[in-house]
Amino acid sequence: MSKNTVLWVLRILVGGLFIFSGLIKINDPVGTAIKLEEYFDVFSNDIAGFFTYFKPFALHIGVVLVVAEVVLGVMLILGVKLKQTVWALALMILFFTFLTFYSAYFNKVTDCGCFGDAIKLTPWESFYKDIILLIMISVLLFFRKDLPEETPKWAAVSALVVLVLSFGIAVWAIRNLPFIDFRAYKNGVSIPTNMQPSSQLEYTYVMKKGGETFTFDQYPTDESYEFVEMVLKNPEALPKISDFAAWNAEGDQSEFLFAGNKVIILSSNMAKMSEANLDKLAVLVKSLEGAPVDVVFMAAATQEEIDAFLSKQNWSVIGLQADATVVKTIMRANPGVMILKDGVVMEKYHHNNTPEATDVLDLFL
Structure with missing residues (x-):
């Protein structure tokens, strides 16, 4: 496989993932703003107090970020100002990688909101995803001189159209409601039903004896075992709604x-x-x-x-x-x-x- 082919494949993978991630969040900019407010709260307490001043602008920052994800992804695939686009994506993924690492390592924000409410990732899954993206973008950055320098006029016009449409969709979603509701309270959902497990919860019991660790499906009757922890075997059966109250x-x-x-x-x-x-x-x-x-x-x-x-x-x-x-x-x-x-x-x-x-x-x- 030639170098140009590899670079083209990387452009499609990176650009496609940024477009997919951005479109999900453009559907719900208010949700992105809520997540940013969580980060600003954490950073103001743990890093520097001035982060609290960003909270009133969380929605504006969120719109810029999600629109940028879509537009930069399109620019990367279509070949619009590739060198500048790759640099912009590199800076963006560095920012996202810092957020996801901070969330995972310090267990501060347990859901980064990388794919909105559509796809839930654990903090470490989000971080590993960003590491993979960082590696792919680093390859594009290293070989940026081998990327096409000319920007086709049709591609530049297409990127501009995507920018306008993305911004318009974001504003519409803010002034109305998300086009697609991925949350547990979407239309047609029975809240009381979603507050119950979908099936019986099953656990394994981790025990210790003589320095060795053992796992049991039933709690052992042998009292010589020391209890360590219970591990849920079927987390998919957990209630989809666990915090509703009025x-x-x-x-x-x-x-x-x-x-x-x-x-x-x-x-x-x-x-x-x-x-x-x-x-x-x-x-x-x-x-x-x-x-x-x-x-x-x-x-x-x-x-x-x-x-x-x-x-x-x-x-x-x-x-x-x-x-x-x-x-x-x-x-x-x-x-x-x-x-x-x-x-x-x-x-x-x-x-x-x-x-x-x-x-x-x-x-x-």
């Missing part, structure tokens, strides 16, 4: 939410909640009065803050507390609306797309 002063209200027809208005951060469409939400709340539906306002806030907000808006609805991470996972809008029927997610809406009451009631028929 409560008020009367206690946990999850079972209440899973019974009957529910319209849940969600806010992950009331201080940052958009007021742009509160009037539309108010119309929805008012229109559902007397309907066979429970309207709930569920927020990551204190009960006092929730009650004060409902009083200010003059909404006669049930106010519940929830964890911010759970609300962010459910809804990529602040606020947003989720429709539940007996615990099944019927539909989710960005506040920019607040539905009419008739549309909501039709979902329960």
Whole structure:
């Protein structure tokens, strides 16, 4: 195999992986921003306090990164300014490798978000993936003089079109909701069902005796063995949802939410909640009065803050507390609306797309 063939194959592999990774995250830029905020929090505590100043710009940084992934991947494959493109990819993969190594070694951010919510990788899997990419890009960088120098006009125009389309898709996803929902709360999912194991959990028992380690499918009756750990044999059977909860002063209200027809208005951060469409939400709340539906306002806030907000808006609805991470996972809008029927997610809406009451009631028929 000639050198040029190897370089061409590497361009396709690296470019294709960057395009795939970028497209998944362009589908959900808000999710990328949430992940970046986690990193900024960790870095501000562990490295330098100034990282906290990046948090308000996490969404803007996220959009730039995910669009750059797609555009640079396309430029690499099509042959647009290859030397500059390879340098840009090298800098980007160095940045990503640092993030994934930090996550894996210090166990700080347990999900790097490399492929959004579509493909979950452990921190070390993410790091090894980046190492492989780093090696391939290093080869391209080393042999950059052998890469084509001329940029075909059609390729440059194509890269520009991809840039515009990628940015447009990202903005659309921010102002609406992700095109494809890869999370555990997507439409059609039964939340209570997903909170249960899909099958019986099976464990192996690691024991020690006389300096040797033994593994058993059943806990040994011989008391001379020293217990070391339990290892789950079928992790795929674990509940897909493990942290859902909603409560008020009367206690946990999850079972209440899973019974009957529910319209849940969600806010992950009331201080940052958009007021742009509160009037539309108010119309929805008012229109559902007397309907066979429970309207709930569920927020990551204190009960006092929730009650004060409902009083200010003059909404006669049930106010519940929830964890911010759970609300962010459910809804990529602040606020947003989720429709539940007996615990099944019927539909989710960005506040920019607040539905009419008739549309909501039709979902329960």
